[in-house]
Amino acid sequence: MKLKILLSIISIFSLHAADKPNILLILSDDQAWTDYGFMGHEHIKTPHLDKLASESIVFERGYVASPLCRPSLASMVTGLYPFDHGITGNDVDGRNKRAELDKPVQEKFNQLPSFIKMLTSQGYLAHQSGKWWEGSHKDGGFTHGMTHGNPKKGGRHGDLGLEIGRQGIQPIKDFVNIAKKENKPFFLWYAPFLPHDPHTPPKRLLEKYRKLTSKLDEAKYFAMCEWFDETCGEIISFLKEKDVYKNTLVFYICDNGWVAKSVPKGNHKASIKKAYAAQSKGSPYENGIRTPIMISWPGTITPQKSNDFAHAIDLFPTLASVINTKAPSNLPGIDLLDEKQRSERDIIFGCTNSIHNMNPNDPDETLQYLWCIKGKWKLIIRYQGLDTTNYKKVHEWDKTPIHLYDLSKDPQELNNLSDQYPDIVADLKSKIQSWHPVNQSNKQSIK
Numbered sequence: 001m002k003l004k005i006l007l008s009i010i011s012i013f014s015l016h017a018a019d020k021p022n023i024l025l026i027l028s029d030d031q032a033w034t035d036y037g038f039m040g041h042e043h044i045k046t047p048h049l050d051k052l053a054s055e056s057i058v059f060e061r062g063y064v065a066s067p068l069c070r071p072s073l074a075s076m077v078t079g080l081y082p083f084d085h086g087i088t089g090n091d092v093d094g095r096n097k098r099a100e101l102d103k104p105v106q107e108k109f110n111q112l113p114s115f116i117k118m119l120t121s122q123g124y125l126a127h128q129s130g131k132w133w134e135g136s137h138k139d140g141g142f143t144h145g146m147t148h149g150n151p152k153k154g155g156r157h158g159d160l161g162l163e164i165g166r167q168g169i170q171p172i173k174d175f176v177n178i179a180k181k182e183n184k185p186f187f188l189w190y191a192p193f194l195p196h197d198p199h200t201p202p203k204r205l206l207e208k209y210r211k212l213t214s215k216l217d218e219a220k221y222f223a224m225c226e227w228f229d230e231t232c233g234e235i236i237s238f239l240k241e242k243d244v245y246k247n248t249l250v251f252y253i254c255d256n257g258w259v260a261k262s263v264p265k266g267n268h269k270a271s272i273k274k275a276y277a278a279q280s281k282g283s284p285y286e287n288g289i290r291t292p293i294m295i296s297w298p299g300t301i302t303p304q305k306s307n308d309f310a311h312a313i314d315l316f317p318t319l320a321s322v323i324n325t326k327a328p329s330n331l332p333g334i335d336l337l338d339e340k341q342r343s344e345r346d347i348i349f350g351c352t353n354s355i356h357n358m359n360p361n362d363p364d365e366t367l368q369y370l371w372c373i374k375g376k377w378k379l380i381i382r383y384q385g386l387d388t389t390n391y392k393k394v395h396e397w398d399k400t401p402i403h404l405y406d407l408s409k410d411p412q413e414l415n416n417l418s419d420q421y422p423d424i425v426a427d428l429k430s431k432i433q434s435w436h437p438v439n440q441s442n443k444q445s446i447k
Helices: 001-018 048-056 069-078 096-107 115-121 159-161 169-181 203-210 215-240 312-322 339-344 390-394 422-435
Strands: 022-028 056-063 125-130 186-191 248-254 289-295 303-313 347-354 367-374 377-382 404-405
Touching: 022 215, 048 056, 048 096, 048 215, 048 248, 048 289, 056 248, 069 312, 096 186, 115 186, 115 312, 125 169, 169 186, 169 215, 186 215, 203 215, 215 390, 248 312, 303 312, 303 339, 303 347, 347 422, 367 422, 377 422, 404 422
Parallel strands: 022 186, 022 248, 056 303, 125 186
Antiparallel strands: 056 289, 248 289, 347 367, 367 377, 377 404
């Protein structure tokens, strides 16, 4: 009798698990918000993501919490801002001992609630591939994955996981086959090292874009964007082949932006010697923090373009709503599929810290910027946080204490209007300071 009851419970759980949507999270790595076909780029072709956009609710005004991969991803996972989850940069100060210094940071971070652990607690199998900074995939709560996270074996920001996409998607295929065989819903974390450098695209794609721009670094980057798009198409095609796509929610976002060093425009000053232009990666400007965010769910979500704000911190509460469970009550984000919540949000926030010398005990020690956007207005407050690395070049050129931009007319942020609209500056500045009060005895904004 007890055996029959147990089998009945298992059967019911399996039925409910099978009814839950599979979830595919696609994370682009270092790609500006403009650099897609569906966002209107004049050269870059992204046919697979264009198709996904046509089937999605597309938030063209999407933003991340930080313009740098590690804190950006950490905010997605936890639904918290960097100063709350403790990951404000890529490394702790003292890069020669970064693995040793990073261990307690990872351990503390992995104690926080995450949407990954939420999904596995609800019966999901979860697979990690690509970027992952916080130890191994198991440390992060995934049931399956590629990243071992062992510093002695080169473990940092993804290690073996960074092979995904660039060397095919077989690990993802193998995992989907396991989940299907076990009749369990699955979650795929697909965060390939694409279009991130090294920019080594297939020759056929590089030749294509060399005909469209005379700048080699730009041509390589354009080709990398299309290569990334091809891998996304390969995954979606496989899910369709396995007859699981029709019950799969796809969430797309990029971790931060990027602009080729050779093509700075207006105030976009080239900064990092061999890498990228300022006012992109590592900065609070649109090419650093803005990203299209889109959600597709066949037969459930009506495709549309939305002018509402979307934010990386919304991923956790949105997925909690999708699987009909509760997210932690302290999360500041919203359910992006709830039109009422979207309409009631009129302002969003974010921060920028130094890239390679975070202080886990004092997140604001390395603070470089706080920002907010309300309606068409964007305010950026400049701070003088500690930066002990060469990457201070990303922000040291910026001596202006306050920036105000009208994004409706100036999305490239070329005209600082702070002197012309002091009332708007005062209003938005007070909102930023209420959102995140900075210890002024420790950190002073530039005057």
